[in-house]
Amino acid sequence: MLLQRLVEYAKQHTTTQPFHRRREFRWQLALYSENRREPRLASLVDPDDKKSRGPAHLAPAVTRTVGIAPHLGADDVQYVLGWGDDTTDPERVRQCHEAFVRLIEEWANSAADTDAAARVVREFYANGGVNELAVPQEPYTAKQGVLITVDEVPIIEHESLRRFWVQEVARRKSGGNEGLCLVCGQHAPLAETIPGKLAKRLVPGAGNDPALVSVNEMVFGYGLTKGLRNTPICFDCGDAVNTGLTHLLDSEHVVRFPRQDSAMAWWTLGEPDDDFLSAMSTRPNADSVTRLISRMHNGQLGAAGKRAEEFSGDRFCSVTLGGNSSRVVIRDWIDRPLEEVMRNLARWYEDILVASRWEAEAVPSGYWSLVLATGKWDSERRTYADLTSNSAHRPEHVQRDLLSSCLRRSPLPTSVLHHVLGRVAADGHLDVPRAALLRLALRRHPSKEVPMSPGLDENRTDTPYVSGRIFAHLEQIQYHASDGQLNATFGDRFLSSAIGNPTPAILAGEKLATSWLAKLRRRGDTKAKANALGQKLSELHRLIDSEHGTTGYLSPDQQAMFLLGYHHQKAHDMDQARKHKAEKDSGSESEAEN
Numbered sequence: 359m360l361l362q363r364l365v366e367y368a369k370q371h372t373t374t375q376p377f378h379r380r381r382e383f384r385w386q387l388a389l390y391s392e393n394r395r396e397p398r399l400a401s402l403v404d405p406d407d408k409k410s411r412g413p414a415h416l417a418p419a420v421t422r423t424v425g426i427a428p429h430l431g432a433d434d435v436q437y438v439l440g441w442g443d444d445t446t447d448p449e450r451v452r453q454c455h456e457a458f459v460r461l462i463e464e465w466a467n468s469a470a471d472t473d474a475a476a477r478v479v480r481e482f483y484a485n486g487g488v489n490e491l492a493v494p495q496e497p498y499t500a501k502q503g504v505l506i507t508v509d510e511v512p513i514i515e516h517e518s519l520r521r522f523w524v525q526e527v528a529r530r531k532s533g534g535n536e537g538l539c540l541v542c543g544q545h546a547p548l549a550e551t552i553p554g555k556l557a558k559r560l561v562p563g564a565g566n567d568p569a570l571v572s573v574n575e576m577v578f579g580y581g582l583t584k585g586l587r588n589t590p591i592c593f594d595c596g597d598a599v600n601t602g603l604t605h606l607l608d609s610e611h612v613v614r615f616p617r618q619d620s621a622m623a624w625w626t627l628g629e630p631d632d633d634f635l636s637a638m639s640t641r642p643n644a645d646s647v648t649r650l651i652s653r654m655h656n657g658q659l660g661a662a663g664k665r666a667e668e669f670s671g672d673r674f675c676s677v678t679l680g681g682n683s684s685r686v687v688i689r690d691w692i693d694r695p696l697e698e699v700m701r702n703l704a705r706w707y708e709d710i711l712v713a714s715r716w717e718a719e720a721v722p723s724g725y726w727s728l729v730l731a732t733g734k735w736d737s738e739r740r741t742y743a744d745l746t747s748n749s750a751h752r753p754e755h756v757q758r759d760l761l762s763s764c765l766r767r768s769p770l771p772t773s774v775l776h777h778v779l780g781r782v783a784a785d786g787h788l789d790v791p792r793a794a795l796l797r798l799a800l801r802r803h804p805s806k807e808v809p810m811s812p813g814l815d816e817n818r819t820d821t822p823y824v825s826g827r828i829f830a831h832l833e834q835i836q837y838h839a840s841d842g843q844l845n846a847t848f849g850d851r852f853l854s855s856a857i858g859n860p861t862p863a864i865l866a867g868e869k870l871a872t873s874w875l876a877k878l879r880r881r882g883d884t885k886a887k888a889n890a891l892g893q894k895l896s897e898l899h900r901l902i903d904s905e906h907g908t909t910g911y912l913s914p915d916q917q918a919m920f921l922l923g924y925h926h927q928k929a930h931d932m933d934q935a936r937k938h939k940a941e942k943d944s945g946s947e948s949e950a951e952n
Contacts, residue, residue: 360691361541361571363675365595367625368602375520376597377527377553379419379604383503384412385494387438389478389487391509397482399439399491402505415505417514418523420530420553421569426450427530428458430465430523431514436500439488446500459483461526469518475508476518527553528593539592541599546592550585553593554600556686560607562614562621564681570599572685603677613640615729616746618757620680620689626696628672634696637703640726647707647722654704659697672696676765678758689758692765699765706764709801710794713813713929718936720812723794725760731791732756732777734784753777763802772914775799779917783854793925796918808915810922814930818923822916824901825860826923829853831898832867834931835891838884839874853924859911860920871895 368374386400403410417432428437435441440455442448466473466480481487506513513519528547535548552571558564572578573585580588591599606612606623614621624638633653636646653659678690692699710728711720723731733750734743743750753759756774763770778795782788800808818824833848848867856863871892878888912920 359693360677360688361591361595361599363693364602364606365541365598366602366627367606367675368598371625372601372605374416374601374605376524376594377418377420378416378514379554379557379600380414380608381417381419381432381503382412382414383417383432383505385435385498385502385504387491387504387506388510389482389506389508391474391478397487397491399494399504401494401496405496412503415512415514417503417505418519419555420527421551421555421572426454426457428454428461430461430526431516431519432503432505432512433458434500435498435502435504438504438506439491441493441498441500443498443500451500455488464526465519465522468522469516473516473518475511475513475516478508479506479513532593535587537590539595540590541595542592544592546594548586548590549593549596550587552586552591552596552600554597555684556600556604556607558681560604560621561679561681561686563619563687564684566684568681568684568686570603570686571596606677611638613725613757613761615726615757617750617752617754618729619754620678620687620758622676622678622690622758622761624674624676624692626672626674628696630672630674630696630700634700634703637707639724641724642707642722644722650700650704651708654701654708659701659704674699674765676761678761690762702765702767705767706798710798711812712790712793712797713926713933714790715929715932718933721790723791725757727791728760728795729757731789731795732774732781734781735787737785737787751781763798769802769804770795770799772799772804775914775918779857779914779921782921783857786850786854788853788921788925793922796922800915800918800922803915808919810919811926814926819901820919821902822860822912822919823923824898825864826920826925827901827927828864828895828898829856829860829867829920830924830927830931831891831895832864832871833928835871835874835895838887838891839877849924857912857917857920861910868895 384401384403386402387397388400389397402412415432418430420427420429432438434454436446436451437454437458440451442451462479462483466476469476470480531549531551531553532547535550536545537548538544539546539548551573552569555567555569556564558567561568571586571589571591573583573589576582576584578584603623606625607614607621609623611625612621612623633646633650636643637650650659672695674692674694674696676690676692677688680687680689707722710723712723714721729752730742730745733745733747733752735741736743743752745752753773756777759771759774762768774795778792778799782792797810797812800810814827815823829849829852836848837844848870852863852867875888875892878884878891
């Protein structure tokens with residue numbers, strides 16, 4: 359089904375020539391139909407710009423592994439010019455160049471009557487034109503791309519070359535077999551191997567340009583057979599599979615972060631609305647997310663429990679893949695009704711809504727911020743380690759774990775919860791994205807889902823949750839006692855150790871709170887505040903479930919509850935402070951008007 363969906367996508371969304379692939383070229387072999395202009399080899403990159411990679415063109419390309427297989431009209435330096443470097447075998451370079459020249463001659467002989475450019479290229483090689491070229495001063499390698507032009511027009515754009523190339527690929531790859539294609543269901547010439555590969559830059563983990571389908575050794579094939587004889591795919595479908603997947607992996611509908619082991623490309627059969635498109639973004643619009651959640655609750659995204667045949671014909675497809683040397687690893691494949699995926703997406707955002715210290719309402723987090731938050735927190739720069747950082751300690755699979763949980767509505771792997779807990783303890787830092795991951799892990803627990811609100815639940819009596827609230831309140835008491843002038847807060851000192859067992863930290867904090875409250879009471883203008891803070895501390899203690907009492911060492915789930923209690927209380931305190939300030943400012947304005 360994956361291959362069929364990719365072929366459908368390619369036919370509907372791409373116009374790429376058969377058996378072509380986009381490639382960057384560093385050199386131009388410029389030939390001219392007028393004898394007074396000499397052939398020349400010109401660089402296509404700025405020598406002063408080390409990051410310049412050269413212009414990209416759709417050029418003839420087929421899969422080639424260890425064999426010699428020239429591409430027509432544009433290829434490596436070793437093929438087009440017969441020049442090697444320190445890493446190449448001179449004899450192999452000679453064979454590559456001879457094979458390329460033979461292919462040029464065959465094309466020119468078939469098209470010389472109708473294509474003047476073909477005659478120009480044939481005469482250049484027949485007359486030993488390569489030997490007359492000046493070797494460039496700029497260093498080159500045998501694998502750099504060379505684009506051949508005649509009168510400044512790339513010969514790969516000529517229709518005669520494209521037609522000949524299709525025939526050449528069929529000659530190389532078919533083996534003369536015809537049969538029923540398992541992708542399109544039509545009787546057609548079958549490919550012995552898939553005629554193209556993906557660019558390795560598009561596939562995380564790929565060491566070389568990988569192939570989606572490859573049986574190049576007997577050990578990989580059914581019945582110890584090489585080739586695709588037991589996986590019949592016709593030429594058109596084989597080319598369309600690579601074309602469609604390349605287009606997707608190079609489009610805006612892809613989720614790919616540095617140092618992750620996979621990329622996820624998605625597409626739809628049917629037209630999704632703007633809210634869905636925004637929510638699928640790595641940095642979604644908050645209003646779109648809010649509308650999507652509201653539509654889910656209003657029954658506008660399809661009713662839960664619907665059978666697949668009751669949905670509309672619109673489908674959502676996604677493929678998550680990585681690389682292993684020169685092969686593609688399919689890590690996940692989804693083909694589901696679009697309404698079901700929209701509902702899963704809305705439920706996902708509802709499960710990661712978390713109260714913020716800086717916003718009045720609970721806020722959603724996008725994929726980008728969630729993946730970023732699994733890395734190391736830099737306390738000096740007050741930011742997370744960059745996604746490209748070697749020392750971020752970010753799991754390479756976290757991106758696909760989150761996407762799978764989102765699109766399939768599946769539990770979050772326990773490994774992600776353990777990692778986030780470890781990072782909070784190591785960094786002493788908890789914010790909205792990390793709290794969102796903790797809430798998601800509890801709400802989608804693999805054995806027993808834990809209901810957890812986005813913000814403060816004042817009626818919750820779970821000992822770990824209330825302990826987190828108490829810890830936050832002790833930090834609040836310290837803040838008021840010091841008028842906010844602190845080098846290190848109570849949380850800075852004790853949060854990391856309190857995650858595993860909060861009891862010692864809370865007992866130490868209560869002893870310190872006695873002096874903090876006494877300090878407030880000694881001031882005439884803060885005595886009422888001290889009484890209110892002390893009363894609140896007593897109320898929190900009375901909330902603790904009497905059945906369980908004070909807690910000892912916490913399980914990972916309880917640690918998440920402790921941290922969420924801490925985060926919720928701090929967000930609630932800041933929200934109350936904002937409201938108090940707004941009321942005070944409003945009262946001052948009213949007095950001024952009177």
